[in-house]
Structures are given as structure tokens and as C-alpha cells.
Amino acid sequence: MTEAPERLRLRLPRALVDPRLSGLPVGAGDGLVAIELEQRQGRITMLRPLAAAESAAGSLPLALTPLVEPHAHLDKCFTAAAFPNPEGTIAGAMASNRRESDQRTAEQVLERGERALERAWRHGLRAIRSHIDSGGPATRPSWEALLELRRRWAGRVELQLVALVPLAHWSSAEGEELARWVADRGGWLGGVLGPPYGRLRSDRDALGALLGLAERLGTGLDLHVDEADDQPGRGVSLVAAVAAERRCGVPITCSHAASVALLGTRRLERLAEQLAALGIAVVALPLTNLWLLGRRPERTPRLRVQAPIRSLQRAGVLVAVGGDNVQDPWYPGGDFDPIELLRLVPLTSHLWPAQRQGLAPLTTAPARLLGLEWDGLVREGGPADLVLLAAGSWTDLLARSPRRLVLRDGRWLPPPALQQPSPLLPAVSMG
Ligand SMILES: [Zn+2]
Known part of the structure; x- marks a missing residue:
């Protein structure tokens, strides 16, 4: 498993971010907010909203908590x-x-x-x-x-x-x-x-x-x-x-x-x-x-x-x-x-x-x-566990199954292995 960087910039559903975090834009139609977070040893040590100039639409990965x-x-x-x-x-x-x-x-x-x-x-x-x-x-x-x-x-x-x-x-x-x-x-x-x-x-x-x-x-x-x-x-x-x-x-x-x-x-x-x-x-x-x-x-x-x-x-x-x-x-x-x-x-x-x-x-x-200890909201002091998706919007997510990175306890998890060896497609040369 690979160590994750300390600073991450993401777009998260507002519903999964600490409701007490101020300065977040309200009423965006897609329900997403751009944030930067800092994580150390699996905990979030800093969380701040990003200004519009720092987060052009589609440039940051959509993320959820596990x-x-x-x-x-x-x-x-x-x-x-x-x-x-x-x-x-x-x-x-x-x-x-x-x-x-x-x-x-x-x-x-x-x-x-x-x-x-x-x-x-x-x-x-x-x-x-x-x-x-x-x-x-x-x-x-x-x-x-x-x-x-x-x-x-x-x-x-x-x-x-x-x-x-x-x-x-x-x-x-x-x-x-x-x-x-x-x-x-x-x-x-x-x-x-x-x-x-x-x-x-x-x-x-x-x-x-x-x-x-x-x-x-x-x-x-x-x-x-x-x-x-x-x-x-x-x-x-x-x-x-x-x-x-x-x-x-x-x-x-x-x-x-x-x-x-x-x-x-x-x-x-x-x-x-x-x-x-x-x-x-x-x-x-x-x-x-x-x-x-x-x-x-x-x-x-x-x-x-x-x-x-x-x-x-x-x-x-x-x-x-x-x-x-x-x-x-x-x-x-x-x-x-x-x-x-x-x-x-x-x-x-x-x-x-x-x-x-x-x-x-x-x-x-x-x-x-399930009565879990963690409600799944991103907050300072809380778990820095995340699922990052190679999708810039909900439409992107619907259009195709995105690549993803799962962050648990400060490390990226390896992706799941294929259940069975997949059949090989024939090689095709174009042009
Ligand atoms: Zn059943």
C-alpha cells in the first residue's frame, strides 16, 4: 500500500462535509463543494473551502467517504x-x-x-x-x-x-x-x-x-x-x-x-x-x-x-x-x-x-x-478515509464506471483483483 500525500484537493457532496464548516458556497445545483484537506496518520488535521478560482469545474476528483x-x-x-x-x-x-x-x-x-x-x-x-x-x-x-x-x-x-x-x-x-x-x-x-x-x-x-x-x-x-x-x-x-x-x-x-x-x-x-x-x-x-x-x-x-x-x-x-x-x-x-x-x-x-x-x-x-461510531462526515479531527473517483461530475459518474482510489488510514488501497482471469481480446492495429 502506498502512502497518500498530506494535502488533497477534492469535490465532496456538501451533505458529507462537517455542517459547521463555514465559507462553503451554498445552493450549487450539483450539491458538491470544493475543499482542501490535510491528513496525517489517517486523521484530518485541516479542512478549508476552496475559492472558485482554485477549483475550476471538473478539475478536481469527486470524492465520497467510504x-x-x-x-x-x-x-x-x-x-x-x-x-x-x-x-x-x-x-x-x-x-x-x-x-x-x-x-x-x-x-x-x-x-x-x-x-x-x-x-x-x-x-x-x-x-x-x-x-x-x-x-x-x-x-x-x-x-x-x-x-x-x-x-x-x-x-x-x-x-x-x-x-x-x-x-x-x-x-x-x-x-x-x-x-x-x-x-x-x-x-x-x-x-x-x-x-x-x-x-x-x-x-x-x-x-x-x-x-x-x-x-x-x-x-x-x-x-x-x-x-x-x-x-x-x-x-x-x-x-x-x-x-x-x-x-x-x-x-x-x-x-x-x-x-x-x-x-x-x-x-x-x-x-x-x-x-x-x-x-x-x-x-x-x-x-x-x-x-x-x-x-x-x-x-x-x-x-x-x-x-x-x-x-x-x-x-x-x-x-x-x-x-x-x-x-x-x-x-x-x-x-x-x-x-x-x-x-x-x-x-x-x-x-x-x-x-x-x-x-x-x-x-x-x-x-x-448500523450504529457506527463514525457518521461518515468529513471533519477536522475525524478519519481521513475517502473514496476518490476519476469523475468531475455526477453525469461523469453515470456515464462510465470511473477509476477510483480508496484512502484508508493514510494509505491508498490496492484495487480489487479481477475475480477470474478475463478473456484476452484480439490485438487490433489501427490505420
Ligand atoms: Zn436479503
Whole structure:
């Protein structure tokens, strides 16, 4: 790794710069401000705004602080080639996922997770919340492997772990034992709530039991809920109702919340206000949703279902956007690359990074959601960790995937290695 220079000139989103820094121009349409910073031993020792004369538009690299992935599946990433899902359906994904997890070993999870974290770190991620398939034979090996990775990667990529089981599992004796084991290791409880829905009563009871367990153990909840294109918002509404009933004090995240977008305007507004009042956060996962949902055989999709990010934000809900599945039966693409996600969300979700609410779900919101010590803002005395992009504007960033440099702890990280040797193109001589 190479030492970085002490002085750097950059253009940063205003939303990622210390709000107390004065002298910055206000109201620039692209939301970017030109600054000079000085860094020593990984900390920012000086930060000052640059005058217009010192920063001609496009002459300074666009920069961000390292990003946070609020929703991943490190236990099953990179399994798509061996366990494909050619139909691209949820049922197909589930079947391939089961076949793979039935023979999953600790060595496999360790190898996949290590590869994923290496890529994530070099791409500019600083923290990841990962769900882990739990409740089956691969539970202990998967957890042991990811706990080992959490230890190995501490200080480079912080890892938060969530146990993913069928919701009813938490009501069983084995479920309770698993919950205690997970909570003892700082993990969170998760589960799946979505169509096909059981009897309302049984889901309600299972949720109530899970919330009670989380309260007793003092741990948080992150549920896969309403990952569907029918029965609009039924799961999220139930989570909100049960949390309100129990006056639940544990942090709750609803991941996906896709079918919530299909509610009528008034019902959606009411649900969003209820989530905001209860402090329930939402993680939107547009890539996996657009890949799996609204799919009808032999038809181009008409319905593009994903969490209603803007309506939730308007009501005051904390919303983060995640990459979710990476090269597994649920989504064959992805590479733990937060810049690619930033390039895609203007298209998938009409989030425009020049706007505060367009950038927050990928930067400051996931940092808050994971409860990280650093909020991701650039300030004197704070970490001098940065992601520099060879792009002069947001349009540049959208036009092509830029080269990047990731600065961590005063040093440039080496870029990620190619996953596989890429095929060679034939040599061409011009002229
Ligand atoms: Zn997921």
C-alpha cells in the first residue's frame, strides 16, 4: 500500500462535509463543494473551502467517504455458477439456495466471505451487515466462519451479523437456544415474513414471540419482509402493529418492504408515519427486487416493485439502500461495489446523488442504521478515509464506471483483483 500525500484537493457532496464548516458556497445545483484537506496518520488535521478560482469545474476528483452496505448475504455469495436459478423466480432461488445450503461447510463460507470482504474493502466499503441462513445444519459452521471473519476484518470492514430463519423457528426451543447463542456473540435476530402468508394469527404470534425474545436478550431485529409483488404491505403493517402493541424498545429494520409501494397513497402515508413514529428503519433492495419481482413468464415486466423510498423519507423514516445478493441464486450480478450501486440507483429508484435525500440512503443513513461510531462526515479531527473517483461530475459518474482510489488510514488501497482471469481480446492495429 502506498502512502497518500498530506494535502488533497477534492469535490465532496456538501451533505458529507462537517455542517459547521463555514465559507462553503451554498445552493450549487450539483450539491458538491470544493475543499482542501490535510491528513496525517489517517486523521484530518485541516479542512478549508476552496475559492472558485482554485477549483475550476471538473478539475478536481469527486470524492465520497467510504460507504456502508446495510444488507448482504456473505454466506451464499458467489454460488450462482454452481447453483443457478435460470428462471429468475423466488421459488427457483429458494430451491437452489436450499440445495446449496444443505452441503454448505465452514471452509466454503470462510473462502467466500474472505473474497467478498477483500473486494468490498478495496471497492470502498467500511462496514457490512450480513444475514446468515440459520436454523439448518449449516448454522454453526456458517456462524463460526463469519465470526472468524468479523475478527479478522475488524478495523477495515466492520461486520454485523443477523440470523435468518423462518419466523416460526424463534417460537421453538431450538430457536430460543439459537437466539441466546447469537445474542451472546453480538448478533441480531432476523427472519422472513412475506407471501405466502399463513393465518394472520400465527404470523402475529410468531412476531410477538420474536420481539419478546429480542427484548429479553437486548438484541435488534432485521426482517426480510414483504419481498413480494402482491398482498401489499401486509408484513410491514403487521410488524408495525405488533411493535406498537408491545411498545417495543429494540431497534427494528424492515428489509425489502417492496410490496408496501403497491398500497394506495393514503394507506401508504399512514403506514410510513407509523414506521417513523415507531423508529422502524427500512432497507430498500432495488437490484434483487427488480430481478425477482414482477416477473411473468415470457413477458417484459410492467410492474417494477421496490420499497417506496421517497414516501418513507418524506414521513421521516430512516431509509438505506443495499446491494443484497451478490452472484447467488437470488441475483446473478453484483460485486460488493458501492459505487456501482450509486451508479444504478438513479435508474432503478430515481435517487439523484446531487440531492441530499438521494445520497443519504447510500451514505449517512446506513451508517446510522448500523450504529457506527463514525457518521461518515468529513471533519477536522475525524478519519481521513475517502473514496476518490476519476469523475468531475455526477453525469461523469453515470456515464462510465470511473477509476477510483480508496484512502484508508493514510494509505491508498490496492484495487480489487479481477475475480477470474478475463478473456484476452484480439490485438487490433489501427490505420
Ligand atoms: Zn436479503
